[in-house]
Amino acid sequence: MRISGFLVSSLALVLAACGQSTDETVSAPSPVPEISASENTAEPNDGGIPAADTVYWGGRIYTANDTQPIVESVAVQDGRIVYTGPAVGAEMWIDGGTTIVDMNGGTMYPGFTDSHVHVFGMGQRDRVLNLDDVTSIAYLIERVAADRTEDSVYVYGRGWIETHYPEGRFPTRQDLDAAVPDIPVVLTRADGHASVSNSRALELAGVTRDTVAPDGGEILVDEAGEPTGMLIDTAQGFVYQMLGALDEASDEEIDPAERGDIYVEGAQVMASRGWTSAHDMSVPYSDIDMIEALSEAGRLPIRVYASVNPEAYAALAEVTPRISENGQVITRAVKLYMDGALGSRGAALLEPYEDRPESAGLMIAEADETISVFTEALRSGVQMNVHAIGDRGNRLLLDWTEEALAAVPVEERARIDHRWRDEHSQIVHPTDIPRFAELGVIASMQPSHAIGDLHFAPDRLGDDRLNGAYAWQSMLASGVHITGGSDAPVEQGDPRIEFYAAVARADLSGFQGDNWHDEQALTRLQALKLFTIWPAYASFQEDEIGSIELGKRADFTIFDRDIMVIPEPEILEAVTWMTVIDGQVAYEADNSFHQTEE
Numbered sequence: 001m002r003i004s005g006f007l008v009s010s011l012a013l014v015l016a017a018c019g020q021s022t023d024e025t026v027s028a029p030s031p032v033p034e035i036s037a038s039e040n041t042a043e044p045n046d047g048g049i050p051a052a053d054t055v056y057w058g059g060r061i062y063t064a065n066d067t068q069p070i071v072e073s074v075a076v077q078d079g080r081i082v083y084t085g086p087a088v089g090a091e092m093w094i095d096g097g098t099t100i101v102d103m104n105g106g107t108m109y110p111g112f113t114d115s116h117v118h119v120f121g122m123g124q125r126d127r128v129l130n131l132d133d134v135t136s137i138a139y140l141i142e143r144v145a146a147d148r149t150e151d152s153v154y155v156y157g158r159g160w161i162e163t164h165y166p167e168g169r170f171p172t173r174q175d176l177d178a179a180v181p182d183i184p185v186v187l188t189r190a191d192g193h194a195s196v197s198n199s200r201a202l203e204l205a206g207v208t209r210d211t212v213a214p215d216g217g218e219i220l221v222d223e224a225g226e227p228t229g230m231l232i233d234t235a236q237g238f239v240y241q242m243l244g245a246l247d248e249a250s251d252e253e254i255d256p257a258e259r260g261d262i263y264v265e266g267a268q269v270m271a272s273r274g275w276t277s278a279h280d281m282s283v284p285y286s287d288i289d290m291i292e293a294l295s296e297a298g299r300l301p302i303r304v305y306a307s308v309n310p311e312a313y314a315a316l317a318e319v320t321p322r323i324s325e326n327g328q329v330i331t332r333a334v335k336l337y338m339d340g341a342l343g344s345r346g347a348a349l350l351e352p353y354e355d356r357p358e359s360a361g362l363m364i365a366e367a368d369e370t371i372s373v374f375t376e377a378l379r380s381g382v383q384m385n386v387h388a389i390g391d392r393g394n395r396l397l398l399d400w401t402e403e404a405l406a407a408v409p410v411e412e413r414a415r416i417d418h419r420w421r422d423e424h425s426q427i428v429h430p431t432d433i434p435r436f437a438e439l440g441v442i443a444s445m446q447p448s449h450a451i452g453d454l455h456f457a458p459d460r461l462g463d464d465r466l467n468g469a470y471a472w473q474s475m476l477a478s479g480v481h482i483t484g485g486s487d488a489p490v491e492q493g494d495p496r497i498e499f500y501a502a503v504a505r506a507d508l509s510g511f512q513g514d515n516w517h518d519e520q521a522l523t524r525l526q527a528l529k530l531f532t533i534w535p536a537y538a539s540f541q542e543d544e545i546g547s548i549e550l551g552k553r554a555d556f557t558i559f560d561r562d563i564m565v566i567p568e569p570e571i572l573e574a575v576t577w578m579t580v581i582d583g584q585v586a587y588e589a590d591n592s593f594h595q596t597e598e
Contacts, residue, residue, distance in 0.1 A: 002225065007243050015432055017164070018138055018320075019026075023165070023510060026505070029447050031136040034386065034476060037498065041344055041474070042536065044064075050077065050082075050093075050343075051077075051094065051095040051097060051098050052075035052076055052077045052082060052083065052090075052093035052094065052098050053076055053077050053078065053097075053098065053103070053572075053583060054075070054076045054098065054099045054100075054101060054119065054554075054583060055073060055074070055075045055076075055090050055093055055094055055098055055099075055100050056073060056074045056075075056076075056101045056103060056108060056556070057074075057087045057090060057100075057101075057102065057103065058101075058102035058103040058105065058106075058108045059075035059104065059105050059107050059108060059363055059558075060107050060108070060562055061073070061074060061084075061107070061109075061548065061549055062108070062109050062110075062528060062564060063084065063108045063109040063110065063548035063549065064175045064294060064528055064529055064532045064533045064546065064547040064548065064551050065547045065548065067406075068084060068085075068549075069507070069525075070082045071085050071086070071548070072086050072087045072088070072090075073086065073087045073089070073090035073453070074108070074548060074554075074556075075090050075093040075446045076554040076583040077583075078092075079553060079554055079582035079583040079584070080551060080552065080554060080583070081548060081549060081550055081551065081552050081553075081554050082550065083372070083547055083550070084549065084550065085282045087139050090410075091119075095275075098443055101578075103558060105560075105578075106121040106399065106558050106559060106560050106561070106562070106577050106578075107558065107559055107560075107561060107562040107564075108548075108556050108557070108558045109528065109532065109549050109556070109557045109558075110277075110528075110532040110533065110548050110555065110556065110578070111277060111532070111545065111555030111556055111557050111579070112274050112276060112277075112495045112531045112532060112557045113274025113275065113276065113277040113278070113532065113535035113536065113539075113545075113546070114270065114275050114277070114278050114279065114485045114486050114488070114493065114495070114498075114531075114535075115276050115279045115302075115444050115483040115484055115485035115489065115531075115534075115535040115538055115539075116279055116424075116444055116446055116485030116486065116487050117270070117275075117279065117280060117281065117283055117485055117486055117488050117493060118280065118282060118487075118488065118489060118490075119260075119263055119266040119270065119278050119280045119304065120262055120263050120266055120283075120287075121266065121269055121488065121489040122265075122266030122267075122269050122270060122488050122489055122493055123261075123262040123263055123264065123266030123267070123269070124158075124262050124266070124489075125158070125489045127262065128157055128158055129143065129144070129147045129155065129156065129157030129158070129187075129596065130157070130159050131157045131158060131159035131160040131187065131190075132159040132160070132190070132379065134159070134160050135164060135165065135190075136165050136166055136167060137162070137165055137167045137171050137175055137297075138167075138168075139420060140160055140175070140187070140260070141175055141176070141178055141179045142172055143157070144157070144176060144179040144180055144185055144187070145179040145180060145477055147341070148179075148180045148183070150556030152183055152244050153183065153247075154183050154184040154185065154186065154243060155180055155183065155184070155185045155186075155187075156185075156186050156187070156188075156191075156200070156243060157186075157188070157487040158188040158189075158190070158192075158489070159188075159190050159489070160187055160189060160190060160254070161189060161191075161452075162189075163341065163455050163456040164455065165341065170194075170196065170220070170221075170228070170230050171187070171196045171229070171230075172196065172228045172229050172230070172512070173196070173197060173198050173199045173201075173202060173227070173228060174199075174229075174517065175196075175229075175231030176196065176197070176198035176199075176229065177197075177198050177200075177457065180198060181198065181199070181200065181315070182198075182200060183200060184197065184198065184200050184201035184204055184239070184243070184246070185197060185198040185200070185201055185562070186201050186239045186243060186244065188236070188239075189343070189344055190343075190490055190491075191341040191343050191344060191467055191490050192341075192490060193232065193233050193340045193341035193343075193344045193346050194230060194231065194233070194236070194340075194341070194343075194344035195230070195231050195234050195236045195239060196228075196229045196230050196231075196343035196345065197229050197231065197239050198229065199229075201242065202227055202229065202239070203240040204242050204246075204279055205238040205239045205241070206238065207219060207227055207231070207238050207239075208227070209221065209225050209226050209227065211227075211238070213232075213234075213235045214234045214235060214237065214361050215234065215237070215364075215366070216233055216337075216340075216363060216364035216365075217232055217233045217234030217235030217237070217362065218231075218232040218233070218235055218362060219231055219232075219235050220232065220347070225291065229416055230453070232340060232344055232345070232346050232362065233340040233344075233346045233362055233364060234364060249598060256290065259287070259290065260290050260294055260299075262291075263287075263290070263291065263294060263300075264294060265302045266297050267301055267302045267304075268518055268587075269295050269493070270300055270301075270302050270493065271301035271302050271579045271581075271586045271587040272576060272579070272587050273493065273494050273495060273496075273576055274496070274545065274557040274559065274576040275493075275495060275557075275579070276303060276545075276555040276556070276557060276579055276580070276581045276586065277302055277303035277304075277305065277535070277545065277555065277581075278302050278304055279305045279307065279385075279444075279485060279538070279539060280304050280305065280306050281307050281335050281385065281423065281537065282307070282308075282309050283306045283307065283308050283331075283335075284308070284309050285308045285309060285311055286311075288306060288322065288329075288331050291304055291306065292324040292329045293327055295324055295326060295328045295329045296324060296325060297328055300328070300329075301579070301581065301586035301587060302581060302586065303328045303329070303330075303545070303555070303581060304315065304328065304329045305330050305332075305333070305539045305541070306329065306330065306331040306332070307333035307334065307335040307383075307385045308331060308332075308333070308334055308335065309335065310335070310336050310586055311440065316373070316376050316377055316380045316382045319331060319332065319334060319382050320332035320333070320335070320381050320382045320383070321381070323386050328581070328582070330539070330541075332381070332382065332383055332540070333383035333384070333385050333421075334373075334380065334382055334383070334384060334385070334386045335386070335387070335423070336365060336370070336373070336384070336385075336387070336539075337364040337365060337386070337387040338363065338365045338370075338385050338386055338387060338388040338389075338393040338394075338396060338397050339361055339362055339363055339364055339365075339388060339389055339390050339392070339393035340361060340362045340388070340389070341389055342389055342390065342426060342427065342456075342457060342460055343453070343454060343456060343460075343461065344462075345359055345361060346361055346362045347361045347389040347390030347393060347426070347427065348360065348361040348362060348363045348389075348392040348393040348396075349361050349363075349390045349391055349392050349427070349465075350390075350391045350392045350395070350429060351465075351467065353460055353461075354457045354459060354460060354462040355460055360392070361390050361392070361393075361484070363393065363396070365386075365393070365396075367396075367400060370400055371400050371403050371404055371407070374398065374400060374401065374403075374404035375404045375407050375408050377404075377406060377420075378404060378405070378408040378412070378413045378414070378418060378522050379412055379413065379414060381413075381414030381415050381416055383418065383419055383420060383421065384418075384420040384421070385420070385421040385423050385444070386420070386421070386422060386423060387423045387424060388423065388424060388425065389424045389426045389427060389464065390426075390427050391427045391428055391429045391432070391468065391588065393433060394422060394425060394427065394428045394429075395428075395429060395432050395575070397422055397441075398432055398435045398436070398439060398441065400424075401420060401439050401441060402435075405439065417440070418440060418444070419440065419442055419481075419537075419538065419540065420440065420441050421435065421441065421442040421443075421444045421483075421538060422441050422442065422443055422444060423444045424445065424446065424449070424487075425443040425444065425445050425475070426445075426449060426453070426470060427451075427457075427461065427465065427468060428468040428469075428471060429468055430467055430468045430471075430474070432468075433468065433471060433475060433478050433479075434478045434479075435475050436478065436480040436481075437478055437479040437480045437541075438482075441480075442480075442481045442482065442483060442537075442538050443474075443475050443480050443481070443483075444481045444482070444483050444485060444538065445470065445472065445482055445483070445485075446484065446485050446486055446487045446491065446498070447470075447472075447484060447498050447499075447501035447502040447505075447522075447527075447530075448486055448487075448491040448492070448497055448498055448501045449470065449487065449491070450469075450501060450505060451501040451504075451505065451506060451507045451546065452468035452507070453469075453470075454490070454507065454511075454512065454513050454516050455507070455513075456507075457469060458513070458514075458515065463515050464517070465467060466515055466517060467517070469517070470505075470520060471517075471520055472520050472521070472522055472526075473519060473520045473521070473522070474520065476526070477486065480511075481534065481537060481538065482530065482534060483530065483534045483535045483537070483538040484498060484502065484530035484531050484534070485498070485535075486528075495531060495557070496559075496563070496571055496572055496574050497572065498531065499527050499528075499531065499563055499571055500568060500569075500571040500572050502521070502522045502526075502527040502530055503521055503522055503523070503524055503527050503568060503571075504521065504568040505517075505518050505520060505521040506518075508572065524563075524564045524565075525564070528564065532546050532547060533546035533547045534546075536571070542576050553581075553582055553583075554580060554581075554582060554583035555580060555581050555582070556578070556579070556580040557576070557578075557579055557580075558577045558578040558579075558580075559574040559575065559576060559577060560574060560575040560577050561573075561574050575589060576589060577589050
C-alpha cells in the first residue's frame with residue numbers, strides 16, 4: 001500500500017500534463033497554498049514548494065468540509081494537512097523523500113471518532129468470558145460450565161442479552177447453579193446495568209430476601225420474595241465488591257502493567273476497525289497518568305478524550321484541561337449517571353414500563369448533589385457528560401442543567417460555551433427535544449443502540465413513546481448538536497456498524513419493524529459528520545481534527561470501498577485498509593493496496 005520515494009504512475013503523469021482529473025465529480029483545481037519554508041524542515045522540490053512527508057491519492061477523498069467536500073489528493077507535513085485538491089497540485093509537494101500512498105481505488109475519510117466508548121472494556125472483552133454470541137439461556141449455562149476450571153476462584157462473564165432468547169426472560173441464579181453451584185458466578189448484561197449471579201455469589205455478597213437495595217438499584221425477587229439473582233444498576237455493587245475481595249485474597253488483581261496492556265489492546269482493536277479517536281467514558285482518574293504515559297511511549301494508536309469517573313468530583317478544577325505532551329490525550333470532562341438502561345428496565349421513565357407496570361425505572365442521580373456538581377463545573381470549565389436514557393432521566397438532566405446555568409452568572413463561568421453532553425439521549429419526550437439546543441446540551445447518541453433496541457423497546461415503551469426515541473433528525477431539525485459513538489463493549493464498537501445503523505435504521509439483517517420511524521435515519525453526509533466533525537466539536541477540537549482541511553491534524557480512515565454511495569448492506573462488508581493519526585500509520589491491513597516498485 002505504501003510506496004516510498006518519488007513514484008508516480010504513468011497514468012497520473014499523463015493526466016497531470018493534460019490538466020485532467022481522474023474523477024469528473026471532484027471540485028475544480030484550487031491554488032496551491034503558500035507555506036513558509038522556515039516553518040518546514042523538508043527540502044523544497046524543483047517547484048520551490050516545501051516537500052510533503054506523505055501524499056495520498058488514487059481514490060475518492062471525503063473531507064467533511066462543506067466548501068470542498070471531495071478531493072483527489074492530500075499532502076501531509078509534520079503531522080498536519082498542507083494540501084487538499086486535485087492530484088496535479090499534489091505533485092508539486094513531492095520530492096525524493098516523500099512517501100506516496102496510492103489508495104488504489106479505496107476511499108479516505110476524516111479519521112472516525114467514537115464519541116462514547118470504554119477503551120479498557122474493549123481490551124478486556126476477550127480476557128473474560130465473552131457472552132456476546134449466546135443465543136439462549138440453555139447455551140448460557142453451557143458456556144458457564146465450560147469456562148469453569150479446577151483453579152477457578154469464580155466465573156465472571158459479560159455480554160449476554162436476553163431479548164433474543166427463546167426462553168423470553170432474564171436468567172436466574174437457579175440457571176447458573178445448574179452449571180456451577182460451588183463457586184461464585186457473576187454475569188454482567190451487555191448494557192452493563194444489570195448482572196445475574198448464582199446462589200453462591202449472592203451468599204458471599206450477603207444478598208438475601210431481607211437485603212435492601214441501595215438508591216438507584218434494585219434486587220429482583222421471585223413470587224416467594226427470594227432473590228432471583230438479578231441485580232440492577234447500583235445493586236450490582238454487592239457482587240462486584242465480593243469479586244474484588246476474592247481477587248485481593250487470591251492475588252488475582254490486575255497489576256498496573258497488565259492494566260496498561262489491556263488498555264493498549266482495546267486501542268489497537270479500535271484502530272484496526274478504523275477509529276482514530278476515542279471519547280473514553282467513565283475512566284478512573286487514577287488511570288490518566290497511565291494513559292498519557294502509554295501515548296507518549298507510542299503504544300496507543302488512537303487519540304483519547306477522557307471523561308473521568310465521579311471520583312473526581314472533589315477536585316473538578318484539577319480535571320480540565322489536562323493535555324499530554326504529544327497532544328493526543330486530553331482530559332477535561334466528568335461522566336455521571338442519571339438513570340439505568342432500557343433493556344434492564346432501569347431507565348427512568350415519565351410513565352411506567354409497558355411490560356412492567358409496577359416500575360418506572362430507577363434514578364441514580366440526586367438533585368442537590370448533581371446540581372452542586374454542575375455549578376462547580378461551570379465555574380471550573382469542566383465538561384459534564386451525563387448518562388441519561390429514559391424520558392424522565394433526560395428531562396431531569398435538562399431541568400438540572402437549566403438550574404445550574406441560572407445559578408452561575410455568565411461572568412463566573414470558565415466557559416460560556418460549556419458544551420455539556422447528554423450521553424445516549426435515547427428516549428426523549430418530544431417537547432424536551434428543543435431544550436437541548438436552548439441549553440447548549442449536545443446529544444451524544446449511539447446508532448447501534450437503535451438497531452438493537454428495536455427488538456424490545458416497543459414492548460418496554462409502547463408505540464406512543466417511540467416518537468421521541470433515537471430521534472436523530474428531530475434533534476437536528478431543532479438545532480441540536482449531536483455526536484455519534486458505539487458504547488462498546490456494550491455494542492461491537494465498529495464504525496461500519498454504526499454508520500450503517502445511522503443511515504439504515506434497521507438491524508444487521510435489514511429488519512426494522514413497525515413504527516420504528518425510518519424518517520429519523522440520517523443521510524450519508526450527516527452520518528459521516530456524526531463520526532468526524534461533530535465529535536470534534538463535542539470535544540472542543542473542531543479546529544484541530546474532524547475534517548480534511550488545511551492546517552488540521554492528519555487523521556484519516558481509509559476503507560476499501562465508498563460507504564457514501566454503496567448499497568446499505570455493503571457498508572457492513574467494508575474493509576479497513578489504513579488508519580492514520582498525526583500523519584503516522586496506526587494500522588494497516590495486510591495486502592490492502594497494490595504495491596509497485598519504481
